[in-house]
Amino acid sequence: MPTVVIPALLRKFTDGVERVEVPGRSIRELVRHLGERFPGIDKQLLEDGDIRPSIAVSIDGEIATGGVLDTVGEHSEVHFIPALGGGEV
Amino acid sequence: MSKKTLVEATINGETVEFLCEPRQSLLETLRDVLELTGSKEGCLTGDCGACTVLVEGRPVCSCLMLGVEAQGKNITTVEGLATNGVLSVLQNKFLEHAALQCGICTPGFLISAKSLLDRNPKPTEHDVRYALAGNLCRCTGYDKIVKAVLDAAAAIRSQGEGKAAAR
Amino acid sequence: MHAINYDAPTTLDQAVSILKTHGENARPFCGGTDIIIQLRAGVRRTEHLVDVKKIKELQVLSFDAKKGLRLGAAVPCIEISESDVMRRHYPGLTEAAHLIGSLQIQNRASVGGNLCNGSPAADTTPALIVLGARARIVGPNGEREVPVEAFVVSPGRTVLKPGELLVELLVPAPAPHSSDAYLRFIPRNEMDIAVVGVGAAVTLDGDKVKAARIALAAVGPTPILASKAADAIIGMKLDDAALEAAGRAASAACSPIDDMRGTAEFRLHITAVLTRRVLSIAAERAKKN
Amino acid sequence: MAASTTTGDFKVIGTRPIRPDGVDKVTGRAKFGADYAFPGMLHGKVLRSPHAHAIIKSIKIDKALKLPGVKAIVTSKDLPDAENMLEQSGELTVNPMHLSMNILAHDKVLYDGHAIAAVAATSPHIAEEALRLIEVEYEVLPPVMTVEAATKPGAPILLKDLRNNEEGDKPTNVAQHYQFKRGDVAAGFKAADYVVEREFNTAMVHQGYIEPHNAVGIYNSDGQATIYCSTQGAFDVRSLSAHVLGMPVGKIKVVPAEIGGGFGGKTTIYLEPLSVLLSKKTGAPVKLVMSRAEVLRASGPTPGAKIKVKMGATRDGKLVAAEIWMAYQAGAFPGSPVAAGALCIIAPYTVENFQIDAYDVVVNRPKTASYRAPGTTQAAFASETVIDELAEKCGIDPIDFRIKNAVKEGAPQIMGPPFKRIGFIQTCEAIKNSAHYKSKLTGKFRGRGVASGFWFNAGMQSSAMVNIHTDGTASVVTGSPDIGGSRASMAMIAAEVLGLPVTDVRPITADTDSIGHTDVTAGSRVTFATGMAVYEAAKDAVRQLIERAAKVWEKKPDEVEFRDGILHAKGDGVPPISIKQLAPRFPRTGGPITGRASVNARGVGPGFATTVVDVEVDPDTGKVQILRCTIAQDAGKAIHPSYVEGQMQGGTAQGIGWALNEEYFYDDKGTLRNTGFLDYRIPTCLDLPMIETIIVEEPNPGHPLGVRGVGEVSIVPPVAAVANAIYRAVGVRMTQTPMSPPKLLKAILKHRGATTTQHSAAAD
Numbered sequence A: 001m002p003t004v005v006i007p008a009l010l011r012k013f014t015d016g017v018e019r020v021e022v023p024g025r026s027i028r029e030l031v032r033h034l035g036e037r038f039p040g041i042d043k044q045l046l047e048d049g050d051i052r053p054s055i056a057v058s059i060d061g062e063i064a065t066g067g068v069l070d071t072v073g074e075h076s077e078v079h080f081i082p083a084l085g086g087g088e089v
Numbered sequence B: 001m002s003k004k005t006l007v008e009a010t011i012n013g014e015t016v017e018f019l020c021e022p023r024q025s026l027l028e029t030l031r032d033v034l035e036l037t038g039s040k041e042g043c044l045t046g047d048c049g050a051c052t053v054l055v056e057g058r059p060v061c062s063c064l065m066l067g068v069e070a071q072g073k074n075i076t077t078v079e080g081l082a083t084n085g086v087l088s089v090l091q092n093k094f095l096e097h098a099a100l101q102c103g104i105c106t107p108g109f110l111i112s113a114k115s116l117l118d119r120n121p122k123p124t125e126h127d128v129r130y131a132l133a134g135n136l137c138r139c140t141g142y143d144k145i146v147k148a149v150l151d152a153a154a155a156i157r158s159q160g161e162g163k164a165a166a167r
Numbered sequence C: 001m002h003a004i005n006y007d008a009p010t011t012l013d014q015a016v017s018i019l020k021t022h023g024e025n026a027r028p029f030c031g032g033t034d035i036i037i038q039l040r041a042g043v044r045r046t047e048h049l050v051d052v053k054k055i056k057e058l059q060v061l062s063f064d065a066k067k068g069l070r071l072g073a074a075v076p077c078i079e080i081s082e083s084d085v086m087r088r089h090y091p092g093l094t095e096a097a098h099l100i101g102s103l104q105i106q107n108r109a110s111v112g113g114n115l116c117n118g119s120p121a122a123d124t125t126p127a128l129i130v131l132g133a134r135a136r137i138v139g140p141n142g143e144r145e146v147p148v149e150a151f152v153v154s155p156g157r158t159v160l161k162p163g164e165l166l167v168e169l170l171v172p173a174p175a176p177h178s179s180d181a182y183l184r185f186i187p188r189n190e191m192d193i194a195v196v197g198v199g200a201a202v203t204l205d206g207d208k209v210k211a212a213r214i215a216l217a218a219v220g221p222t223p224i225l226a227s228k229a230a231d232a233i234i235g236m237k238l239d240d241a242a243l244e245a246a247g248r249a250a251s252a253a254c255s256p257i258d259d260m261r262g263t264a265e266f267r268l269h270i271t272a273v274l275t276r277r278v279l280s281i282a283a284e285r286a287k288k289n
Numbered sequence D: 001m002a003a004s005t006t007t008g009d010f011k012v013i014g015t016r017p018i019r020p021d022g023v024d025k026v027t028g029r030a031k032f033g034a035d036y037a038f039p040g041m042l043h044g045k046v047l048r049s050p051h052a053h054a055i056i057k058s059i060k061i062d063k064a065l066k067l068p069g070v071k072a073i074v075t076s077k078d079l080p081d082a083e084n085m086l087e088q089s090g091e092l093t094v095n096p097m098h099l100s101m102n103i104l105a106h107d108k109v110l111y112d113g114h115a116i117a118a119v120a121a122t123s124p125h126i127a128e129e130a131l132r133l134i135e136v137e138y139e140v141l142p143p144v145m146t147v148e149a150a151t152k153p154g155a156p157i158l159l160k161d162l163r164n165n166e167e168g169d170k171p172t173n174v175a176q177h178y179q180f181k182r183g184d185v186a187a188g189f190k191a192a193d194y195v196v197e198r199e200f201n202t203a204m205v206h207q208g209y210i211e212p213h214n215a216v217g218i219y220n221s222d223g224q225a226t227i228y229c230s231t232q233g234a235f236d237v238r239s240l241s242a243h244v245l246g247m248p249v250g251k252i253k254v255v256p257a258e259i260g261g262g263f264g265g266k267t268t269i270y271l272e273p274l275s276v277l278l279s280k281k282t283g284a285p286v287k288l289v290m291s292r293a294e295v296l297r298a299s300g301p302t303p304g305a306k307i308k309v310k311m312g313a314t315r316d317g318k319l320v321a322a323e324i325w326m327a328y329q330a331g332a333f334p335g336s337p338v339a340a341g342a343l344c345i346i347a348p349y350t351v352e353n354f355q356i357d358a359y360d361v362v363v364n365r366p367k368t369a370s371y372r373a374p375g376t377t378q379a380a381f382a383s384e385t386v387i388d389e390l391a392e393k394c395g396i397d398p399i400d401f402r403i404k405n406a407v408k409e410g411a412p413q414i415m416g417p418p419f420k421r422i423g424f425i426q427t428c429e430a431i432k433n434s435a436h437y438k439s440k441l442t443g444k445f446r447g448r449g450v451a452s453g454f455w456f457n458a459g460m461q462s463s464a465m466v467n468i469h470t471d472g473t474a475s476v477v478t479g480s481p482d483i484g485g486s487r488a489s490m491a492m493i494a495a496e497v498l499g500l501p502v503t504d505v506r507p508i509t510a511d512t513d514s515i516g517h518t519d520v521t522a523g524s525r526v527t528f529a530t531g532m533a534v535y536e537a538a539k540d541a542v543r544q545l546i547e548r549a550a551k552v553w554e555k556k557p558d559e560v561e562f563r564d565g566i567l568h569a570k571g572d573g574v575p576p577i578s579i580k581q582l583a584p585r586f587p588r589t590g591g592p593i594t595g596r597a598s599v600n601a602r603g604v605g606p607g608f609a610t611t612v613v614d615v616e617v618d619p620d621t622g623k624v625q626i627l628r629c630t631i632a633q634d635a636g637k638a639i640h641p642s643y644v645e646g647q648m649q650g651g652t653a654q655g656i657g658w659a660l661n662e663e664y665f666y667d668d669k670g671t672l673r674n675t676g677f678l679d680y681r682i683p684t685c686l687d688l689p690m691i692e693t694i695i696v697e698e699p700n701p702g703h704p705l706g707v708r709g710v711g712e713v714s715i716v717p718p719v720a721a722v723a724n725a726i727y728r729a730v731g732v733r734m735t736q737t738p739m740s741p742p743k744l745l746k747a748i749l750k751h752r753g754a755t756t757t758q759h760s761a762a763a764d
Helices: A008-013 A027-037 A041-045 B026-033 B089-096 B106-119 B125-131 B143-166 C012-025 C035-041 C077-081 C084-089 C091-099 C111-116 C124-130 C227-231 C240-252 C264-288 D022-027 D062-066 D096-103 D124-133 D147-151 D185-191 D234-245 D272-282 D292-298 D338-344 D376-394 D398-405 D424-432 D486-498 D526-553 D579-589 D641-660 D718-730 D741-763
Strands: A003-005 A019-021 A055-059 A077-082 B005-011 B014-020 B052-055 B058-061 B074-076 C005-007 C026-029 C048-051 C061-064 C068-072 C134-139 C142-147 C152-154 C165-171 C178-185 C196-205 C208-217 D042-048 D054-060 D070-075 D087-089 D092-094 D115-121 D135-140 D174-182 D194-202 D214-219 D225-229 D252-256 D286-289 D305-313 D319-331 D353-362 D446-455 D460-468 D474-478 D505-509 D560-563 D566-569 D593-601 D607-618 D623-634 D691-696
Touching: A008 A041, A008 D174, A027 A041, A077 D338, B014 B026, B052 B106, B058 B106, B089 B106, B089 B143, B089 D022, B106 B125, B106 B143, B106 D022, B125 B143, B143 D641, C012 C026, C012 C048, C012 C134, C012 C165, C061 C084, C068 C111, C077 C084, C077 C091, C077 C111, C084 C091, C091 C124, C091 C178, C091 C196, C111 C124, C111 C165, C124 C178, C124 C196, C124 C208, C178 C264, C196 C264, C208 C227, C208 C240, C208 C264, C227 C240, C240 C264, C264 D741, D042 D124, D042 D272, D042 D292, D054 D115, D062 D070, D062 D124, D070 D124, D070 D272, D092 D234, D096 D234, D115 D124, D115 D272, D147 D319, D147 D353, D174 D338, D185 D305, D185 D319, D185 D353, D194 D376, D214 D272, D225 D234, D225 D272, D234 D252, D234 D272, D272 D286, D305 D376, D319 D338, D319 D376, D338 D353, D338 D376, D338 D446, D376 D398, D376 D446, D376 D641, D376 D718, D398 D424, D398 D446, D424 D446, D424 D607, D424 D623, D424 D691, D446 D718, D460 D486, D460 D526, D460 D579, D474 D486, D474 D526, D486 D505, D486 D526, D486 D641, D526 D560, D526 D566, D526 D579, D526 D593, D607 D641, D607 D718, D623 D641, D623 D718, D623 D741, D641 D691, D641 D718, D718 D741
Parallel strands: A003 A077, B005 B074, C005 C048, C026 C048, D042 D286, D225 D252, D319 D353, D474 D505, D623 D691
Antiparallel strands: A003 A019, A055 A077, B005 B014, B052 B058, B052 B074, C061 C068, C068 C165, C134 C142, C134 C165, C178 C196, C196 C208, D042 D115, D054 D135, D070 D115, D087 D092, D174 D353, D194 D305, D214 D225, D214 D286, D305 D319, D446 D607, D460 D474, D460 D593, D560 D566, D607 D623
């Protein structure tokens, strides 16, 4: 099962747990399962059905570009991190 | 609007006549009236040197000179540095040394450097840095600019020696 | 910039007549390196610029071993810093002229213009003051002379009345065993305005100071002649204690402000440091004369 | 994308050809934004707030409109409503409402210089005179200039709708809290033999590009607008302007002019929508150019920061814990790069236990924009100073201390995922082995300091086309504005793939109608991502060349080989042909050849740099001279080494300026006092030595040529390196920037006082 690493400020939804194994073959499925297990956490990650613009997704060490459409492998490690760069305009 | 004045000057070797308002700077006159946009505006306070032109062979900030003051003067801008389409040694050395990145300061640097080499064919690194201190560059850290000017000086000297030997 | 008129008279009479006609609304115009910026920023307003560079009296640069220096108000700084005569007889004034802005600025700016701009931070003004320079002024009511230390009355304001024009600066010939020096402090190595400037002229009698003048820039509303600082060394050997005393007295003569160029506290400290350094340089030079 | 790294011999890559736009730049022919002029063009000027914080009660424009020559005036009433939401735009996220409020103040001005109205007139002088005739009535509010002032109880609130992720529905000036943590910090500090804790404050500084912002807008009666401007991202200008103007993206064309420096500051918009609005009202092209004072007052500097760093190490020099608190001045609207700063602050080191809390805070200063490795130089100043101190306490050479704790491939990044192949240790080793570091520094009041830096670099979207001309030469079309010579690199990459001499490849930067979407020139991404697109587009062209040759030879494509610009038929004795020889056959074999590629680039390789600086301090004045400086940086693969060196030198120079003299100086009313290059002191030619460079090439496995971005990380180490050098010269640890003479002198005198007291106490 893929592993999701929960960002520090969202660990209040997971009782402080940092790493969780979640079933799913896409980011969409991972987030849905996360939300079922830790109610409310999915709303922090999504906006209008896709990953919030202020959040980036890293899959196996690489910043992914497909939002909820990106696929994950059986042993993938997924991180949700702040979108990088120059900030906001 | 104040009355326009007719000014006659020699710019890059050509006699030109133009009309300008007294409140228009030489820089504004060059760029907006004569369409010589090679001289750049960076600050309008004489601090950046991007507008540097030669007036009677001396570098000045064209943003701090009035267009009407050009009357009867001999002025050289970056557009006048190449001869019949052939780049000057300095221009070529700037290209060879990658002495420019964005290029906005380049016209001013070329003019200041020309003025230095016209007076001092064998400048030290410090001479070059002093002569260029009135020109700000934010891209290069000046390293490659200083090297280009020193190399141009050497090349001009060896050209001169070559010519002397040929005579 | 608001609309302006421009005249370029070729004689003093013409210039005075134009200036008189327009009174408060006219200003002499020389290198333009301050006034164009001020007009653009709207901090000064004038209807007429009277370009004085074509008047030959304002372009005089002559030295006579007895009469001293005549420096036309419009002589560009570059002519001073490139002059061997100036470097030999007035090294302090020469280095002050050499410090003004970049070469681009020095090719336009003049010592006279620097003075008339009335800035407390002008580099050449303390250098003139320590030399005992006088300003020759021509106006509708004739001529007058003013010592340079009395020329600037407040930031940006001078003794010049509407219609008047600075023609030249008269500097006495240096006495034997005397010399001058000018130092300023700036955060960078070029292109800044003085955070503190100190000029000094020293005349030696053997290893003692016979006469001295010290003047300060950027530490008060006008350039300052620091007489008490000079008094502290007159008759003394210029040893560390004397230099310290002069530095302390110079600091005491200041009334600096906090601004983006430095704090008042910093300026007081630097005034003392530069006073010590500039006196040493002037004295070294005087020994050779 | 093949993940394999090309390490073979290159013919073009790694050489130093003359840049293709060079002649235009040394003859004055290159057209920058302000150089554009059109028949009937009007000139615009912007009225700006003299107050840092005030409610706009009324704006009267009648008198100004009556001035002869004035053609139109716009205020925020001319802007459509914009939504209060976040949207991704290239490297940045955008809140259209905040963006609109920054273009023209709506009901409040939020900083000295905030735009209020714009005038179009027949000359710039008349437009300027008109500004003086616009009457604005203000209700002045107390300015909030610092993070402390903005966060103290009862602080005036800048944006009434602003809420953050922690305080529910409470109005606030804190826009966001970020937190990153790992391990057990308390246990980590318990294991430490040495702990250093310091607080740092950095001043707001500006990118200082020499060319002011500019825009020419032309609005046609058919609803189509064209904007000419100097920008780092034409596509971003298009989408951001569309937001502000309420226009469809497809109705705006942006033509990127030559750009006179940006460093991140030209990734957003200021004048562009105003030029279109004024053109729409007047029917004429309208040009606006900022003055230098406007650039400093009202474009986007980088935040001042308050950073508290506590770090612990064991006696043998192993970092074991870090606790970091940081707050950045976002400016008038949310969105400082504080999160990036937090993710970079200890990125070069393996620290098992850390907690980093980061806050984005609005203040009455201009909205900050990107500046070269945004948010990271401030952060590294703090962490790299503390690391220097820990190294000293452990009695370990500062470079060895860094190497001992350095991250390697596989180590987790602050944000979690592991590093791939990186070259940090190599930059440290390069400095350690440099002639500079091995030289002995002698003389009084002299010191040598080192520091390192990290920056992510960016990927994102790029498009490229490679056209083969009828004579066998080629052009490369991209959408990436060239701010530092990147066109040369694009031509070189295409030339390498096509086997052509680089002089046979002309690169151009196209407008937004002429090439596919391309994200901004920022994040050190052009050579990486646009370079990847160019590489792919050139490969696409090669594939087509092979097909055409196969057709001519009546063979199958897999029977044709392409090597070094020559097409060979496998097997029998068909003479090989060059692209030039094949080009005349294009019409009869299917028409022109255009290679195309679009990427949303993955595989970004982060950059590291290590810098050593020698300084001399005048202990009586606090003035610092930079005596010598060397930087080692991992470029992955240097396409054009001269321009890689240029990026390293330029970033270093900016870092030195930041360290020594640059700062936004506001008075107590919140008015910016240093609005020109006279008192905003960037280094001159006389303030810097030659800047020595060592290019480290540790290939990025995520790029076909091994490229990493090189544009940014060079600015990260110098501030800390200078601070560390000053410490070794005069014994004082500077914890604020700029380390300008007044501040350094004060520290020296305090230190001297302290040591004298100690001495006399000892003597007693």
